[in-house]
Amino acid sequence: MTGTWVLLGALVATAAVALLLRRRDGRFAATGVAAPASPVDDRERVDAADLDSPLGERATLVQFSSSFCNPCRATRVLLADVVRSVPGVAHVEVDAESNLELVRRHRVLRTPTVLVLGPDGEVVQRASGVPRREQVLAALAQAVPED
Amino acid sequence: MTRPLQVDPRGLRFSAALTSVVLAAALLAPRPVALVLLAAQALVFATGASGRFDLSPYGRVFARVVRPRLGAPSELEDARAPQFAQGVGLAFTLVAVVALAAGLDVVGLVATGFALVAALLNAVVGFCLGCETYLVLRRLAPARA
Numbered sequence: 001m002t003g004t005w006v007l008l009g010a011l012v013a014t015a016a017v018a019l020l021l022r023r024r025d026g027r028f029a030a031t032g033v034a035a036p037a038s039p040v041d042d043r044e045r046v047d048a049a050d051l052d053s054p055l056g057e058r059a060t061l062v063q064f065s066s067s068f069c070n071p072c073r074a075t076r077v078l079l080a081d082v083v084r085s086v087p088g089v090a091h092v093e094v095d096a097e098s099n100l101e102l103v104r105r106h107r108v109l110r111t112p113t114v115l116v117l118g119p120d121g122e123v124v125q126r127a128s129g130v131p132r133r134e135q136v137l138a139a140l141a142q143a144v145p146e147d
Numbered sequence: 148m149t150r151p152l153q154v155d156p157r158g159l160r161f162s163a164a165l166t167s168v169v170l171a172a173a174l175l176a177p178r179p180v181a182l183v184l185l186a187a188q189a190l191v192f193a194t195g196a197s198g199r200f201d202l203s204p205y206g207r208v209f210a211r212v213v214r215p216r217l218g219a220p221s222e223l224e225d226a227r228a229p230q231f232a233q234g235v236g237l238a239f240t241l242v243a244v245v246a247l248a249a250g251l252d253v254v255g256l257v258a259t260g261f262a263l264v265a266a267l268l269n270a271v272v273g274f275c276l277g278c279e280t281y282l283v284l285r286r287l288a289p290a291r292a
Binding site: 002003004006007009010011013014017018021022066067068069070073096097100103104108109110111 | 156171173174175176181222224225226227228229252253256257259260261263264267268271272274278279281282283285286
């Protein structure tokens with residue numbers, strides 16, 4: 001009898017996790033709140049030295065990947081394509097396993113995780129899981145100051 | 148440098164589906180049958196956990212019966228994370244076997260339930276819970292050392 005209940009519980013738990021993943025995967029969320037009045041800007045940053053690669057003029061998409069991560073490939077293809085169509089935006093892929101310090105600093109738990117950096121390297125948006133194209137474009141619109 | 152072992156991701160999902168069926172059956176079966184099913188599943192997990200995906204009976208069924216109908220895979224996957232995930236599955240089923248054999252039915256069934264959730268997620272939505280834990284653990288490991 002207990003087995004039947006455990007089976008039902010497992011099915012419900014699986015459905016719940018699957019729905020949660022579907023809702024959350026690829027969704028960008030704003031990171032710290034920018035406080036323009038504050039004298040100290042303590043927002044999280046990633047700079048060119050962290051990445052070993054120059055930042056984009058207007059925004060940078062930092063993708064944390066791991067060698068065994070299948071969804072990372074889909075994300076790489078998508079971001080590379082977005083970068084081609086939006087000027088001033090760079091795409092940098094970081095191997096999570098060989099950059100554990102950066103992984104810890106930005107509390108990356110899953111691959112792919114994408115950070116959207118503003119022009120000064122401040123982390124503006126982040127998402128984990130494979131994003132959709134329109135999600136990336138919307139996140140970029142938030143990060144890039146309109147000119 | 149040897150190239151890391153590559154596996155067909157569709158084969159992994161197929162194996163996860165068979166694993167789900169075996170684990171669900173173990174939950175419903177009387178204890179002696181459940182013990183046999185879990186022990187057999189532990190052996191299957193052990194083949195994957197030791198990197199011998201080619202020895203896994205589920206993998207063999209996939210290679211002989213399913214893959215010829217699907218054609219060549221569009222991409223292969225690095226075997227390290229699934230290998231780790233199979234190890235996690237092995238740990239849970241071993242706990243279940245020991246607990247059931249010792250008469251701790253609830254512990255055994257709950258451990259089986261956790262393994263079932265992981266297998267179902269992999270089979271149904273292609274999400275590998277064990278693989279996701281891999282980075283979390285890699286992240287923690289050097290900090291502790």
